[in-house]
Amino acid sequence: MTAQALIHFPKKARRGEVIEIRTMISHPMETGFRRTQQGEPIPRNIITAFACRYNDVEVFRADLFPAMTANPFLSFHTVAAESGTLTFTWTGDDGFRVEERAKIEVG
Amino acid sequence: MRSRGMTRRGMLMAGLAALPAGAALTVIVRPAAATPEAMQEAIRRITGGAPLRRGRVRLEIPPLSENGNSVACAVAVDSPMTAADHVKAIHVVTEKNPQPNVIGVHLGPRAGRARIATRLRLSDTQTVTAIAALSDGSFWAESANVIVTMGACLEDAL
Numbered sequence: 001m002t003a004q005a006l007i008h009f010p011k012k013a014r015r016g017e018v019i020e021i022r023t024m025i026s027h028p029m030e031t032g033f034r035r036t037q038q039g040e041p042i043p044r045n046i047i048t049a050f051a052c053r054y055n056d057v058e059v060f061r062a063d064l065f066p067a068m069t070a071n072p073f074l075s076f077h078t079v080a081a082e083s084g085t086l087t088f089t090w091t092g093d094d095g096f097r098v099e100e101r102a103k104i105e106v107g
Numbered sequence: 108m109r110s111r112g113m114t115r116r117g118m119l120m121a122g123l124a125a126l127p128a129g130a131a132l133t134v135i136v137r138p139a140a141a142t143p144e145a146m147q148e149a150i151r152r153i154t155g156g157a158p159l160r161r162g163r164v165r166l167e168i169p170p171l172s173e174n175g176n177s178v179a180c181a182v183a184v185d186s187p188m189t190a191a192d193h194v195k196a197i198h199v200v201t202e203k204n205p206q207p208n209v210i211g212v213h214l215g216p217r218a219g220r221a222r223i224a225t226r227l228r229l230s231d232t233q234t235v236t237a238i239a240a241l242s243d244g245s246f247w248a249e250s251a252n253v254i255v256t257m258g259a260c261l262e263d264a265l
Binding site for chain 2: 018019022031033054057059060061062063064065066067068069070072073074075076077078079081
């Protein structure tokens with residue numbers, strides 16, 4: 001299953017500036033609490049963890065539960081410390097794993 | 108493979124378009140809702156029994172939501188976010204959802220600002236609580252009541 005991830009943050013920032021990072025990924029976030037019309041439980045299928053690394057140093061991490069919406073959206077902040085790469089990782093049930101990278105230029 | 112129950116949401120995102128037609132329709136079966144006690148237990152697991160203080164946390168959530176499937180929610184914590192004094196974690200818990208926890212985030216001085224925004228599901232009208240764990244070991248919280256006209260999952264039954 002391919003998942004589409006959207007990541008928004010200023011690609012250029014001043015050193016020390018606090019930037020907002022907004023992320024969203026396509027995922028059903030099936031809660032595991034629902035049943036089909038035939039009464040069979042629908043197995044849980046959610047993203048359980050998200051992490052953001054800034055030049056390979058983890059700066060933000062989240063544990064997600066079924067009460068997150070489908071296509072979970074998450075906004076957080078980080079200090080633009082230096083130029084480099086931001087790495088975003090989503091992991092979840094059934095071996096779900098998506099990793100995205102994006103460059104940031106800090107002047 | 109993971110087609111069951113994905114029809115509605117699958118159609119929401121073009122990225123999930125590769126679904127077999129006629130995937131099983133789903134109906135709602137209300138699971139035992141998390142009781143306020145379950146929320147208290149979830150809070151105890153977060154705080155380890157330390158007292159929750161009121162203040163410093165600002166929970167931004169609409170007082171009325173027509174659709175419990177997506178309720179915008181932001182949590183901001185009043186903190187200088189320095190190495191000596193920062194927010195270590197922010198948790199959001201609910202009173203009546205099948206499971207109390209919604210999200211728990213871990214951050215530190217490199218966040219610069221202790222503010223997160225996300226969207227959550229609410230099964231019913233209930234209290235939502237945001238808890239901040241600070242680097243000095245203290246816990247702060249704010250709660251808000253949200254009236255939900257149509258709870259999460261309900262439209263699956265229509």
